[in-house]
Amino acid sequence: MMHMLQSALALLFAAAVLYGMQHTRPLYSDITSPIVSSGGMNKRVEARAFALSLDSARVARVLNVETFGKSKTYTSSGVWGVVEGEAEAKFETLGLTSGEWLSRTGVRYVLTDRVPATIEMMPGDVYQPGLPRRVLLMFEVPEDAVAGGTVVVARTKLLPLDDEIRIATNVSGKDIEPAITIRRNEERPPWTVLPQR
Amino acid sequence: MTELTRTTVRQRLYAFLIAGLGGLAASAISFSMTLYEAAHPPKAPVVQAGQQIDTGRWFVTLRTARVGTVPPTGVPPSRPVQLLMVDMDVVNRSATPNNVLHRVVTLSAPTQKLPMPTVYLDRDKYLAGYFNPNMPERLTMAWEWPAGVPVPDKVTITVTGQTYKLRDNLYGASGWYDRDPVATVDLPVEKAP
Numbered sequence: 001m002m003h004m005l006q007s008a009l010a011l012l013f014a015a016a017v018l019y020g021m022q023h024t025r026p027l028y029s030d031i032t033s034p035i036v037s038s039g040g041m042n043k044r045v046e047a048r049a050f051a052l053s054l055d056s057a058r059v060a061r062v063l064n065v066e067t068f069g070k071s072k073t074y075t076s077s078g079v080w081g082v083v084e085g086e087a088e089a090k091f092e093t094l095g096l097t098s099g100e101w102l103s104r105t106g107v108r109y110v111l112t113d114r115v116p117a118t119i120e121m122m123p124g125d126v127y128q129p130g131l132p133r134r135v136l137l138m139f140e141v142p143e144d145a146v147a148g149g150t151v152v153v154a155r156t157k158l159l160p161l162d163d164e165i166r167i168a169t170n171v172s173g174k175d176i177e178p179a180i181t182i183r184r185n186e187e188r189p190p191w192t193v194l195p196q197r
Numbered sequence: 198m199t200e201l202t203r204t205t206v207r208q209r210l211y212a213f214l215i216a217g218l219g220g221l222a223a224s225a226i227s228f229s230m231t232l233y234e235a236a237h238p239p240k241a242p243v244v245q246a247g248q249q250i251d252t253g254r255w256f257v258t259l260r261t262a263r264v265g266t267v268p269p270t271g272v273p274p275s276r277p278v279q280l281l282m283v284d285m286d287v288v289n290r291s292a293t294p295n296n297v298l299h300r301v302v303t304l305s306a307p308t309q310k311l312p313m314p315t316v317y318l319d320r321d322k323y324l325a326g327y328f329n330p331n332m333p334e335r336l337t338m339a340w341e342w343p344a345g346v347p348v349p350d351k352v353t354i355t356v357t358g359q360t361y362k363l364r365d366n367l368y369g370a371s372g373w374y375d376r377d378p379v380a381t382v383d384l385p386v387e388k389a390p
Contacts, residue, residue: 027371028364028371029371076332107292107331108292110329112326113326140329141332
């Protein structure tokens with residue numbers, strides 16, 4: 001009798017352990033998640049391979065793009081986020097091809113692909129070690145995803161366990177400008193964000 | 198302590214037989230159920246144009262269909278083609294941007310398989326890229342209609358559902374997977390002059 005009780009208890013214990021393990025095992029995306037370095041605005045955040053600082057994050061209802069004498073207006077069902085900063089490679093030349101706006105609720109918005117490539121956004125550039133370079137990121141997000149948003153930058157979306165920099169923006173979602181114009185410049189920096197502030 | 202009883206060869210044989218036959222029966226039943234389901238796919242409900250369809254990952258509202266030679270960009274292609282264009286509203290309900298709508302909205306073409314459609318964003322009158330989560334957009338999907346095939350007065354659009362799996366069976370990674378059609382919509386084809 002004692003023996004049977006022992007066996008039953010052992011069986012129950014094993015089942016409980018297995019159940020617990022099944023329900024607490026990490027997600028695949030957690031196991032292969034990038035190595036995150038976090039920071040705030042106007043601070044240089046260092047990852048292993050590159051560094052990034054953001055100094056301006058603005059939000060507007062309408063985005064005007066002026067390139068080569070042509071102007072086009074981009075409307076949205078949400079708002080436009082325009083973020084500027086400076087990026088620098090540390091040891092080798094690299095590209096920064098992945099930029100995302102991570103909302104407070106965990107929804108991701110990638111860099112807009114509506115704006116023509118004549119406006120050089122972050123993925124279009126090459127970053128050399130020791131030569132910091134201005135970066136421009138533009139996102140299209142719903143209005144409720146603005147406040148508490150985080151800019152996430154990585155070399156590529158495809159390399160698991162690579163570097164990733166997350167910078168919490170300071171936008172409140174209240175000071176939304178009616179329109180922002182991005183103008184292509186012929187000299188450095190390659191764009192101007194208007195109206196200047 | 199109970200005395201351990203030794204099973205006879207006959208008993209063991211029976212146990213093996215029962216377990217084997219049971220397993221065989223289970224696989225036979227499961228296989229024939231799969232065959233039956235594949236042979237009798239569930240009928241997707243017919244939905245009216247203008248009614249929102251929930252596919253799991255998307256909200257899709259089909260509006261109108263028309264045939265023409267000029268895509269929504271306003272620039273006619275260098276080699277004249279007939280385009281079957283379908284206007285619709287979509288909302289991406291997942292947590293990441295996505296642009297694989299051609300697997301969700303398919304045209305039940307009367308004769309042959311059509312090439313992949315081109316998606317135009319109405320806002321820009323230009324090629325659409327990613328559709329961001331929770332941002333409703335109106336778009337036009339344009340299929341190149343094969344030359345020499347008459348365009349029917351009515352087309353049937355099939356809308357396929359997608360389901361979210363937190364852990365897939367291979368890696369344990371999360372993702373969206375195509376499921377059965379959730380709706381079909383009949384759209385009259387307007388013929389532009």
